[in-house]
Amino acid sequence: MSEKEPTAPRSGERITIREVAQDAGVSVAAVSKVLRDAYGVSDALRAKVRASMEKLSYRPRASARGMRGRTYTIGLIFPDLRNPFFADIYSGVNAALERTQYQAMQGINTTSGALNMTSSALIEAMIDRQMDGLVIIGPNMETQVLTDLGARLPLVVIGQHDRGGDAFDTVNNDDQLGARLVVRYLMGNGYRKIAMLSLSPSNSSIIQQREIGYRLEMMELGAGDAINIVRASQVVRDVQVTVRRLLSGPDRPDAIFCWTDLMAFEAISVATEMGLSIPEDVAIVGYDNTMFCDLAQNSLASVDQSGELLGLQAARMLVERIDGRVTAEHFMVPPRIVARASAGPRQPQD
Amino acid sequence: MSEKEPTAPRSGERITIREVAQDAGVSVAAVSKVLRDAYGVSDALRAKVRASMEKLSYRPRASARGMRGRTYTIGLIFPDLRNPFFADIYSGVNAALERTQYQAMQGINTTSGALNMTSSALIEAMIDRQMDGLVIIGPNMETQVLTDLGARLPLVVIGQHDRGGDAFDTVNNDDQLGARLVVRYLMGNGYRKIAMLSLSPSNSSIIQQREIGYRLEMMELGAGDAINIVRASQVVRDVQVTVRRLLSGPDRPDAIFCWTDLMAFEAISVATEMGLSIPEDVAIVGYDNTMFCDLAQNSLASVDQSGELLGLQAARMLVERIDGRVTAEHFMVPPRIVARASAGPRQPQD
DNA sequence: GAGATTTTGTAGAACGATATACGTAGAACA
DNA sequence: TGTTCTACGTATATCGTTCTACAAAATCTC
Numbered sequence: 001m002s003e004k005e006p007t008a009p010r011s012g013e014r015i016t017i018r019e020v021a022q023d024a025g026v027s028v029a030a031v032s033k034v035l036r037d038a039y040g041v042s043d044a045l046r047a048k049v050r051a052s053m054e055k056l057s058y059r060p061r062a063s064a065r066g067m068r069g070r071t072y073t074i075g076l077i078f079p080d081l082r083n084p085f086f087a088d089i090y091s092g093v094n095a096a097l098e099r100t101q102y103q104a105m106q107g108i109n110t111t112s113g114a115l116n117m118t119s120s121a122l123i124e125a126m127i128d129r130q131m132d133g134l135v136i137i138g139p140n141m142e143t144q145v146l147t148d149l150g151a152r153l154p155l156v157v158i159g160q161h162d163r164g165g166d167a168f169d170t171v172n173n174d175d176q177l178g179a180r181l182v183v184r185y186l187m188g189n190g191y192r193k194i195a196m197l198s199l200s201p202s203n204s205s206i207i208q209q210r211e212i213g214y215r216l217e218m219m220e221l222g223a224g225d226a227i228n229i230v231r232a233s234q235v236v237r238d239v240q241v242t243v244r245r246l247l248s249g250p251d252r253p254d255a256i257f258c259w260t261d262l263m264a265f266e267a268i269s270v271a272t273e274m275g276l277s278i279p280e281d282v283a284i285v286g287y288d289n290t291m292f293c294d295l296a297q298n299s300l301a302s303v304d305q306s307g308e309l310l311g312l313q314a315a316r317m318l319v320e321r322i323d324g325r326v327t328a329e330h331f332m333v334p335p336r337i338v339a340r341a342s343a344g345p346r347q348p349q350d
Numbered sequence: 351m352s353e354k355e356p357t358a359p360r361s362g363e364r365i366t367i368r369e370v371a372q373d374a375g376v377s378v379a380a381v382s383k384v385l386r387d388a389y390g391v392s393d394a395l396r397a398k399v400r401a402s403m404e405k406l407s408y409r410p411r412a413s414a415r416g417m418r419g420r421t422y423t424i425g426l427i428f429p430d431l432r433n434p435f436f437a438d439i440y441s442g443v444n445a446a447l448e449r450t451q452y453q454a455m456q457g458i459n460t461t462s463g464a465l466n467m468t469s470s471a472l473i474e475a476m477i478d479r480q481m482d483g484l485v486i487i488g489p490n491m492e493t494q495v496l497t498d499l500g501a502r503l504p505l506v507v508i509g510q511h512d513r514g515g516d517a518f519d520t521v522n523n524d525d526q527l528g529a530r531l532v533v534r535y536l537m538g539n540g541y542r543k544i545a546m547l548s549l550s551p552s553n554s555s556i557i558q559q560r561e562i563g564y565r566l567e568m569m570e571l572g573a574g575d576a577i578n579i580v581r582a583s584q585v586v587r588d589v590q591v592t593v594r595r596l597l598s599g600p601d602r603p604d605a606i607f608c609w610t611d612l613m614a615f616e617a618i619s620v621a622t623e624m625g626l627s628i629p630e631d632v633a634i635v636g637y638d639n640t641m642f643c644d645l646a647q648n649s650l651a652s653v654d655q656s657g658e659l660l661g662l663q664a665a666r667m668l669v670e671r672i673d674g675r676v677t678a679e680h681f682m683v684p685p686r687i688v689a690r691a692s693a694g695p696r697q698p699q700d
Numbered sequence: 701g702a703g704a705t706t707t708t709g710t711a712g713a714a715c716g717a718t719a720t721a722c723g724t725a726g727a728a729c730a
Numbered sequence: 731t732g733t734t735c736t737a738c739g740t741a742t743a744t745c746g747t748t749c750t751a752c753a754a755a756a757t758c759t760c
Contacts, residue, residue: 059474059477059478060478061416061478061480062413062478062479062480063412063413063414063415063416063417063421063479063480064413064416064417065413066411066412066413066414066416067413067414067417071413071479073479080437081431081434081436081437081440082434082437082641084431084432084434086431087430087431087432090431090458091460094458094460103457103472103475103479104457105455105456105457105479106455106456106457106458107453107454107455107456108440108444108456110441110444122453124409125453127409128409128410128411128412129412129413129421129423129453129455129479130411130412130413236641265642265645265647266645268645268646268647269644269645269646269647270646272646272647273646291432291586292615292642294619295615295616295618295619296618296619296620296622296623297615297618297619297622297647297648298647
């Protein structure tokens with residue numbers, strides 16, 4: 001109870017490590033060791049310190065920790081917030097972090113266009129805030145930028161097949177296989193003139209992979225002549241115009257393989273407005289198998305890429321990197337087609 | 351160029367304020383003042399320092415700033431990520447923060463159930479990370495908890511009508527009016543047996559407000575006998591069961607006013623599966639006017655509560671609070687009904 | 701039982717900003 | 731010419747942790 005410190009701890013202020021140390025009758029360094037699970041702490045001391053921390057309901061401050069060590073915070077960077085698929089990834093990340101000291105903070109990378117930028121404002125902001133590592137989802141930046149970034153801090157990328165040496169890890173579903181499954185599924189149900197509604201600009205490797213998968217499977221199944229790739233940006237208006245043009249052309253496809261469920265919903269909408277029936281006049285398949293696929297008004301066949309698993313794995317790998325791994329690892333989950341009415345078996349033409 | 355410092359700055363390390371000061375030939379304190387736009391800096395000095403910061407591409411570290419001052423980071427807490435309405439709020443917040451030094455970091459408050467908790471793990475994590483302030487969206491916690499929280503740091507709450515003295519600001523749409531508009535709109539289109547699909551548990555004030563608005567308008571328009579409120583949680587399965595029960599009862603409503611668009615989409619799905627036509631057999635109205643309402647397969651009439659404006663305003667108010675305002679302010683935007691086919695004019699019964 | 705090794709704990713200097721308190725140069729005023 | 735302001739800059743303590751270096755105690759080794 002003796003107050004010999006020059007600065008008496010003001011009441012009402014937040015508890016610090018110093019007060020915990022004093023309460024437990026040990027040094028500040030000892031408390032810090034317990035906090036970090038560092039080497040050289042006896043069970044007795046650990047218990048004593050833990051008890052004091054509990055009693056005073058002490059919580060370490062990330063800023064102070066960040067000055068010398070880790071902040072125990074990782075950054076999650078999403079390309080947008082409207083696609084519910086990202087919610088799956090998010091919940092996977094959180095599940096992986098549950099029992100660790102780490103906490104995820106998210107941001108949306110709204111930079112469109114400037115692909116060759118050194119980095120993005122959000123990423124710089126995350127670095128300023130001393131994130132221990134980053135998970136970037138569906139990056140629209142060049143591999144070189146990611147490689148440079150990976151040299152600066154632990155990095156895991158979801159949705160990017162190109163590798164950057166040992167600079168970063170990747171977590172993906174097998175996009176090429178996913179596209180193949182879609183073509184196979186549609187062909188099996190009697191569709192042959194399968195168009196692909198892809199994404200523009202197509203700088204990303206997952207786009208390339210899916211397009212390759214589509215092309216190869218079309219050729220292997222003898223429909224090479226029907227290959228037709230059109231591209232639209234994620235902007236609603238753009239998707240609508242593109243789909244409308246595709247469906248009103250002279251050689252209307254009898255199925256469309258869409259980049260995402262979101263685009264597929266737009267496609268269903270446009271087709272419906274044009275008076276076309278799904279799947280009688282045109283079958284639609286999406287990608288991501290988001291929760292909206294199940295709704296009766298959509299009944300959208302889609303490719304499940306287990307977002308939760310992707311997130312889980314990415315978070316695990318990032319923590320490993322933070323803990324010192326310096327060689328790259330790459331994780332790939334198999335996609336799975338989920339059949340639904342939007343691409344059901346084709347009725348014999350009358 | 352003289353190196354008389356005891357610690358020579360290691361190359362490859364991040365630029366610090368000290369190096370900027372040295373480069374500009376001024377004191378560290380002067381640089382700090384420029385950074386904070388603090389009083390007592392001449393234009394000449396400011397220019398000199400700015401030039402050096404630019405030249406060295408200096409960026410202040412949030413952790414270090416957080417030790418004594420602000421982190422220039424605010425926390426955004428969402429109740430979930432699946433509702434695209436939150437994306438609108440997010441973009442409003444970002445628009446408001448665009449020209450400031452502040453950066454938003456988000457998190458999802460996944461705590462379900464424990465309403466009377468002192469706080470939530472995410473909120474504590476945000477406090478640990480020295481957020482300068484918090485915007486909480488659609489909190490499922492008691493007002494007292496928010497009041498306590500507001501005493502700890504600047505706080506703005508979106509989607510909560512109950513006030514907490516001067517402890518926090520609120521930003522809302524007029525939920526009571528929104529509900530009234532829906533009833534008025536449906537009545538105007540010939541529907542009378544309007545049921546309300548509300549949210550459970552109904553501890554939140556926005557739920558109460560909407561239910562009050564619904565009840566009052568029903569009574570005022572002479573349909574008090576048709577008042578029927580059913581409740582479901584956000585869980586998909588729960589919504590389905592509730593809607594199915596509602597629609598298969600002996601006294602089927604001819605319209606359902608749903609808590610959110612998401613619930614409305616579920617309702618459309620269930621109704622469709624039951625072989626009911628929309629709006630002939632049952633009209634559906636949602637809330638939030640999310641992007642999916644426009645799709646032909648939904649064509650969902652909804653209430654627009656300008657999420658972007660809500661976010662914009664919340665961020666502005668939060669920054670004001672951080673800058674010292676201590677009295678509460680409350681902002682309310684008027685809701686607006688958006689008519690669509692899901693609740694179009696009723697055809698005369700045959 | 702002496703030296704070597706390992707385990708356990710401590711002291712105190714960082715980390716990179718902010719903010720207080722103070723010094724100094726001009727300007728304004730008498 | 732001195733005095734009093736005001737505007738501008740600076741020196742330096744401080745924030746709450748981590749982490750290096752080291753001391754003391756316990757254990758091992760032969």
